[in-house]
Structure formats: C-alpha cells, structure tokens
Amino acid sequence: MRRRFFLLKDKNLFVQLLFLVIFVFLGMTMFSVLGQGVAYLAYHTMDYHTASSPAGYLRITQAFGTVGGFLVPALLFSYFHDGKWFKFLSVDRKPYYILANTVLVMSVMILPVVALLEQWNMAIRLPEWMSGVEQWMRQMEESADSISEILIGDVTYRTLIVNIIVMAALPAVCEEFLFRGTLQNLLEEKIGKPHLAIWMTAIIFSAIHLQFYGFIPRMLLGAYLGYLLYWSRSLWLPILAHFLHNAMSLLVSFTFMKRGVDIDDMKYTDIHGATTLVVSCAVVVAMGLAFMWRTQKELK
Numbered sequence: 001m002r003r004r005f006f007l008l009k010d011k012n013l014f015v016q017l018l019f020l021v022i023f024v025f026l027g028m029t030m031f032s033v034l035g036q037g038v039a040y041l042a043y044h045t046m047d048y049h050t051a052s053s054p055a056g057y058l059r060i061t062q063a064f065g066t067v068g069g070f071l072v073p074a075l076l077f078s079y080f081h082d083g084k085w086f087k088f089l090s091v092d093r094k095p096y097y098i099l100a101n102t103v104l105v106m107s108v109m110i111l112p113v114v115a116l117l118e119q120w121n122m123a124i125r126l127p128e129w130m131s132g133v134e135q136w137m138r139q140m141e142e143s144a145d146s147i148s149e150i151l152i153g154d155v156t157y158r159t160l161i162v163n164i165i166v167m168a169a170l171p172a173v174c175e176e177f178l179f180r181g182t183l184q185n186l187l188e189e190k191i192g193k194p195h196l197a198i199w200m201t202a203i204i205f206s207a208i209h210l211q212f213y214g215f216i217p218r219m220l221l222g223a224y225l226g227y228l229l230y231w232s233r234s235l236w237l238p239i240l241a242h243f244l245h246n247a248m249s250l251l252v253s254f255t256f257m258k259r260g261v262d263i264d265d266m267k268y269t270d271i272h273g274a275t276t277l278v279v280s281c282a283v284v285v286a287m288g289l290a291f292m293w294r295t296q297k298e299l300k
Contacts, residue, residue: 008081013190019080020182023073031068035061048150055150055159059166070174074182089181090229095237096299099292103228103237106288107244109281110224111252114245116278117217124213137212144211152250155257160250168246176239179205179222180229188230198226221245227289231296 008016036046039060043051051057078088086092126134151163179201187197202222206215225238 007083008077013186016077016081016186016190020073020077020186023076024069024178027072027076028065028069031064031072032061034068035064038064055154058147058151059162063166063170066170066174070171070178074174074177077182077186088185089177090185090233090235091177091181093232093234093236095232095234095240096295098295099228099232099237100240102288102292102295103241104244106285107241107248109284109288110221110245111248112274112278112281113285114217114221116274117220118214121216122213140210141213152253152257155254160254163250164247168243168250172239172243172246175205176225176235176242180225180238181235184226184229194230198223198230201226224289228292231292 008019039048039051039057040046042060043053043057045051045057048054048057048061074089075085079085081088126137151167152159183204184197184201187200188194191197202219202225205222206219209218211218225241228238228241229235231237
C-alpha cells in the first residue's frame with residue numbers, strides 16, 4: 001500500500017506548483033548535462049560553434065533539453081500526484097475521430113492567421129523609457145532566430161525529416177505533457193475555473209519560450225491547444241494539433257528555402273492575395289472552433 005504522504009493530490013496549489021518547478025529544474029539540469037555530454041562525445045567540443053556540424057550538436061542538446069525540461073517533470077508530477085504515471089495527464093483517453101479530423105483541417109487554415117499575427121507582433125514598439133527592455137527582447141529574438149537558421153539551413157530531405165522529429169514531434173509531445181497535461185489540469189483542478197486555467201497556461205506557455213515578438217500568436221495557439229484538451233479530455237488532441245502546426249511550419253520554410261526565397265525579410269502581407277487568404281482562413285478557423293464546441297457538447 002502506498003503511503004499517502006508521497007501523494008500531492010491533497011496538497012494545496014502552492015505546494016503542488018512548487019514541486020512542479022522543482023521537477024522542471026531537476027529535469028532540465030540533469031538532461032542538459034546529459035545532452036552536452038552526448039554532444040561532446042559526438043563532436044569533441046563543448047561549443048556548437050566549433051563543432052563539425054553545429055546543427056547536429058544543437059539537435060542533440062535540444063532533444064535532451066526538451067525531454068528533461070518538459071516530459072520528465074510531467075511524468076514525475078503525475079506519479080507523485082496520485083501514484084500513477086499517466087492518469088493525471090489525460091493520456092489514457094483517445095480523442096473522438098470527428099474532433100481529430102477537424103483539427104487536421106484547422107491546422108492548415110490556422111497557419112496564415114498565425115503568420116499575420118506574428119508580423120503584427122514583430123511591429124510592436126515599446127515606449128522610449130523601456131528601450132533597455134526592448135533591446136534585451138530583440139537580443140533574445142535574434143539569438144533564437146540564429147539557432148533556427150542553423151537548424152533549418154540545410155535544405156535536404158534527410159535534414160527535413162530529422163527536424164520534424166526534433167523540432168516538431170518532440171516539442172509537441174513533451175511540451176503538451178507539461179503545459180496542458182500537467183499545468184492546465186492542475187490549475188483547473190485547484191481553481192475550478194477551466195477557462196481561467198486555459199488562459200493562464202497559455203500565457204505561461206508563451207512566456208517560457210522567451211521570444212517576446214511572437215508572444216501574442218503563441219499565447220493564442222496555447223489557448224487553442226488548451227480548449228482542445230478541455231473539449232476532448234484527451235491530451236492526444238492538442239499533441240496532434242501542436243505537431244501538425246510545427247511540422248507544417250517547417251515544411252513551408254523548407255519549401256521557400258528550397259526555391260531560393262529569402263524568408264528572413266519576407267513579410268506575409270507582401271504576398272499577393274494575402275489579406276483575402278487570411279480573412280478566409282480566419283472564418284474557417286472560427287467555424288471549426290464553433291463546430292468542435294458544439295460537437296463536444298453533443299458527445300458529452
């Protein structure tokens with residue numbers, strides 16, 4: 001028989017969040033060290049700049065960091081919550097096929113909407129008295145962009161497949177386990193207000209990426225993923241949506257770069273018919289959300 005003092009489910013929200021933060025810190029620290037060790041064995045350097053393949057070095061460290069920083073803490077929290085590895089995370093239920101099929105369509109329609117929101121978010125300027133903060137934010141954005149350029153710079157199909165695994169599949173599973181499966185479920189359980197839990201998780205999800213010029217679209221995507229979990233009660237539906245969004249974003253970038261298009265300076269509104277496309281896609285997305293909301297009520 002398990003001793004109750006090992007279980008977190010009866011503890012208050014602050015204690016459970018504290019344990020979750022501890023699990024994240026331990027997982028991130030341990031797996032970052034492991035990732036650096038494996039990368040060193042592979043490339044005989046501790047700096048990706050001097051590695052024979054900077055992209056390969058980064059993929060190793062990112063893969064370990066993603067698993068250690070998101071998946072491991074989620075599994076540990078679930079186990080210490082009620083003594084089971086998966087029950088708290090909502091991974092023991094399959095989503096309804098009709099909801100999954102709707103997500104397949106919406107994942108295509110949502111891409112132009114997100115692209116326009118990102119362009120708008122990038123154009124936001126802070127007041128003069130916050131110039132120091134804005135400079136720091138831009139440095140963080142440029143650092144993230146430089147890493148992304150290294151990872152997707154090699155436009156071969158082999159690299160595309162590897163990137164889909166490391167930059168789409170792994171983040172989709174691991175991040176959803178932590179944010180929607182753990183944090184959103186915990187906040188909903190303790191606060192009792194699912195919509196508040198969804199938006200709080202979405203804000204934290206966006207902020208944790210430290211890419212502030214994509215904060216708004218990422219927050220909205222986080223809310224979208226949160227409602228998918230709330231409506232389906234299955235973590236596999238937001239995992240599917242998250243994976244499809246990441247994978248199709250990679251495919252779009254790959255296609256443009258394969259054709260020699262410079263995507264760094266490209267603005268979405270420069271594309272002919274972009275406004276009409278975005279409006280049409282936004283209408284379809286709104287209809288899809290309304291359909292899913294109505295369908296899940298009928299299924300329940």
